Amino acid sequence: MITIIGASCVDIICQNVSKEVFETGHQFADNIKFDFGGDGLNESVVLSRLNKQTEFITVLGDDIAGKYIYQHCIENFVRIIPTYRNKTYVSTILVDKNGRRNLIGTRSGNIRELLPEDVKEIRGNIVCFASMFIPLHMGRKEYEELFTRIKNENKILCADTTTIKNNETIAEYKDVLNKLDYFFPNDIEAKMFTRAETVEEAADILFEAGVKNVIITVGDKGCYLKNKDYEQWIPTKKVEAIDSTGAGDSFVAGFIKCLDDGKDIIECCKFANECGGKAVQVIGATDWL
Numbered sequence: 079m080i081t082i083i084g085a086s087c088v089d090i091i092c093q094n095v096s097k098e099v100f101e102t103g104h105q106f107a108d109n110i111k112f113d114f115g116g117d118g119l120n121e122s123v124v125l126s127r128l129n130k131q132t133e134f135i136t137v138l139g140d141d142i143a144g145k146y147i148y149q150h151c152i153e154n155f156v157r158i159i160p161t162y163r164n165k166t167y168v169s170t171i172l173v174d175k176n177g178r179r180n181l182i183g184t185r186s187g188n189i190r191e192l193l194p195e196d197v198k199e200i201r202g203n204i205v206c207f208a209s210m211f212i213p214l215h216m217g218r219k220e221y222e223e224l225f226t227r228i229k230n231e232n233k234i235l236c237a238d239t240t241t242i243k244n245n246e247t248i249a250e251y252k253d254v255l256n257k258l259d260y261f262f263p264n265d266i267e268a269k270m271f272t273r274a275e276t277v278e279e280a281a282d283i284l285f286e287a288g289v290k291n292v293i294i295t296v297g298d299k300g301c302y303l304k305n306k307d308y309e310q311w312i313p314t315k316k317v318e319a320i321d322s323t324g325a326g327d328s329f330v331a332g333f334i335k336c337l338d339d340g341k342d343i344i345e346c347c348k349f350a351n352e353c354g355g356k357a358v359q360v361i362g363a364t365d366w367l
Contacts, residue, residue, distance in 0.1 A: 079131045079201045080334060084118020084208030084238070085189045086136045087167040088143045091323065093361055095172040113362045114150050115169065116189060117238055118208035120327035120363045121334075122156045124353070127367050128335045133157040135197055137188040139166035144188070161196040164188050177319035177358060190214040194224045203233060204338055206330065210239035211246070218250055225257035234337070236260040238330050241267050248272055248287050256288025260337070262330050265296045277302050281309070293347060295329055297322075300351050303343065312344065314351035317359055324363020329354035 094108040114123070122134040134156050138144035143166035151158035167187030172180045183189075192213040205228050210221070228235050237258050248255070248271065255261070261284060265277050274280035277294050281304035284292045292304040300314035332353030336346040356366040 079133060079203065080125055080338060081133050081135065081200050081202030081205045081233075082118050082122045082125070082208050083135045083192070083197055083205065084121070085116035085167075085192070085212055086114070086119035086134075086138065086147050087116040087169055087183075087187070087189050088146060089113045089115035089169050089171055089323070089363070091171045091173060091321070091361055093173050093321065094175050096174060099172075109361060111361055113365075114147060115171075115324065115363055116167075116209070117240075117324075117327045117330075119147065119151075120324045121206060121208050121238070121331045122151070122158075123154045123364045124328050124331035124367070125335060126154050126156045127364070128331065130335055130338060131157075133159060133201055135159045135200075137161050137163050137191045137196060139164055139188045141166050143168055159198075161193075163191045171323055173321050173323070173361075177322050179321065179323055192216065194220050197224060200228065200231065200233065204236065204334055205233045206236040206238065206334060208238045208327070208330070210237050211243050212240055217244075218246070218254060221251070221254045222257070225254060229257050234259050236262065236330070236334060238262045238326070239267050239271075242271050246271065248283055252287050255284065258289045260291045260293065260333070261289045262293050262295065262326070262333070264326055265294055268292075268294045278304075278309070291343060293333065293350075295326055295354065297325075301329070301347055303347055305343070308343070312347040312351060314355050317355045319358040321361045322358050323361075325354045325357040327363060328357035328366065 092107040099105040138160040167189035169183035268280035272280040272283040329350045333350035
């Protein structure tokens with residue numbers, strides 16, 4: 079069993095939209111798709127489709143969008159454990175012709191409402207906190223307490239992240255980071271958090287702060303691995319990117335799948351690269367499999 083803790087939302091994805099829409103007031107998209115999102119939900123669904131038993135701890139709104147998410151988990155054999163609070167976050171994602179995305183979302187909603195007390199019994203041997211720096215009411219103290227509890231239960235602890243929100247620093251978060259067995263920031267997130275100029279420097283800083291395995295994703299360049307045995311790039315195959323939505327989530331899910339299979343870390347990185355590469359070739363976060 080793998081436990082994912084994190085965000086869930088509904089996405090409306092518009093393909094091949096240019097910035098001129100904000101000047102013209104109207105534009106046709108190649109495709110508009112109703113989909114599901116949030117890094118926690120994406121990782122859970124991908125893991126389940128990769129034949130891993132998965133539970134998902136999240137916050138939902140008691141509304142139609144929340145019901146859609148709940149049913150989506152059931153249909154994908156994900157054991158969802160929701161807390162109902164606020165309203166379900168709905169975002170519109172505008173994808174340009176190069177696959178880059180711009181997101182428009184509501185100011186409030188379930189996506190930022192997770193609290194430590196929402197995480198009760200954890201059944202998974204591997205736990206991934208999929209949404210660091212997203213929860214509005216979680217800071218260093220709350221992360222440290224939750225991660226300590228997870229590690230005291232002898233779990234393997236992973237974390238995905240987004241960009242820092244309140245100028246958080248490595249020094250401030252050292253007692254959080256040193257609980258992590260695996261950390262998966264992308265290059266922008268890693269450099270912003272560490273104030274580093276390069277990916278390699280950011281990885282060094284995170285490792286020195288106590289993260290046992292730092293894996294930084296860098297889009298079509300693959301990923302950079304830093305731990306006590308390795309400090310190297312693991313390249314990925316070049317593909318034609320259509321939509322980058324959820325590519326990082328597919329990367330993380332692929333890595334955790336291989337980790338649960340007992341593969342070595344290089345194999346985990348290679349498979350994770352493959353999953354991320356497949357994800358960018360389709361519209362939507364999880365439709366590549």
